[in-house]
Amino acid sequence: MRWNRDILAAVAGLALLLAAVPSRGRVIDGVVARVNEEPVTFSEVREAMAEGLGIPAGDADGFLREERDARVVLRWIEVLVESVLVRKELEKLGQPISDGEIDKAVESVRKGNGMTEGQFAEALSREGITLAAYRRRIRWQMERGAIVRARKFKEVSVTEQEVRDHFLKNAERFLVGAEVRQETLFLPFPLPDAVVGGDPTSPVRFAAQQAAEAIRAGRPLQEIHGLTRATLPAAQWVEGDFCPAEDLIPEVQREIRKLRSGETSMPFFTESGAYIIRVVARRGGKPGDFAALKDSLTEELTDHRSEKAYADILAELKKSASIDVRL
Numbered sequence: 001m002r003w004n005r006d007i008l009a010a011v012a013g014l015a016l017l018l019a020a021v022p023s024r025g026r027v028i029d030g031v032v033a034r035v036n037e038e039p040v041t042f043s044e045v046r047e048a049m050a051e052g053l054g055i056p057a058g059d060a061d062g063f064l065r066e067e068r069d070a071r072v073v074l075r076w077i078e079v080l081v082e083s084v085l086v087r088k089e090l091e092k093l094g095q096p097i098s099d100g101e102i103d104k105a106v107e108s109v110r111k112g113n114g115m116t117e118g119q120f121a122e123a124l125s126r127e128g129i130t131l132a133a134y135r136r137r138i139r140w141q142m143e144r145g146a147i148v149r150a151r152k153f154k155e156v157s158v159t160e161q162e163v164r165d166h167f168l169k170n171a172e173r174f175l176v177g178a179e180v181r182q183e184t185l186f187l188p189f190p191l192p193d194a195v196v197g198g199d200p201t202s203p204v205r206f207a208a209q210q211a212a213e214a215i216r217a218g219r220p221l222q223e224i225h226g227l228t229r230a231t232l233p234a235a236q237w238v239e240g241d242f243c244p245a246e247d248l249i250p251e252v253q254r255e256i257r258k259l260r261s262g263e264t265s266m267p268f269f270t271e272s273g274a275y276i277i278r279v280v281a282r283r284g285g286k287p288g289d290f291a292a293l294k295d296s297l298t299e300e301l302t303d304h305r306s307e308k309a310y311a312d313i314l315a316e317l318k319k320s321a322s323i324d325v326r327l
Contacts (some may be wrong), residue, residue, distance in 0.1 A: 015045040033325045035084040048213040054128040061201040085317040178285025179242040186236045191193035208267035208274040
């Protein structure tokens, strides 16, 4: 059964760095941070990592306790800190996201996909996520959208001319019939019977997280390959020759269309494992049709501006907040 765009975005769009909003009735099991005196606990960090990477909580616990790079742990703590700041700001503005709104959003997605409640829960389970975790993801998305609308709405809006300029600036991405030369880092899922105990995909998802950190730091893909092999010896790096973009698997085609030459994707998952793509060069092809791409480009440009607006809002909130991280 094909899922609509809303549920795909909620399940996959933020898979590497997704915040679990702290619940109110919790047990303080070890405070790792305080945000304006509100505690963030180790179990919440573990839960956020497990849900963000789609791995069991036990595996996340092991990775967090064994991780020697404090920056990796800090990033997960930071996501939770940011979720607290946004939630509190929305409450201050009188625009909190209620449980009823979450109920309606989840129900809309379920009905939009023509699923019963049982089918919906089963579909989430296949993605490695519980209904409770999915609700937290929906809440995160709704709170993110609400804070941007409340604080930066005018900065996010785009005009048709701006969309056309965006199309011209990125014209090479939309060439029809072009050939692409790429570098690929592939992190394969093991065969189900190749791992004893735990989730066999956990090492791949953790290696993908490490790779994402290295990409943000600007490290070259071949160097990232060496890093990920320490976690996942089966990691493969391939430098390909020019080939028609249409010959690549659909997931890779979609990512390549997001990249200009010289740019590297974040990790993305297929049935066989995780991929990271760097577009080295393109050649040939004919210009794409702006009219056919206008709607998707409008959405893309709006998303880019929303990302910047959200980052600016977080920077403003952090300046006025009392944040104490304890590692």
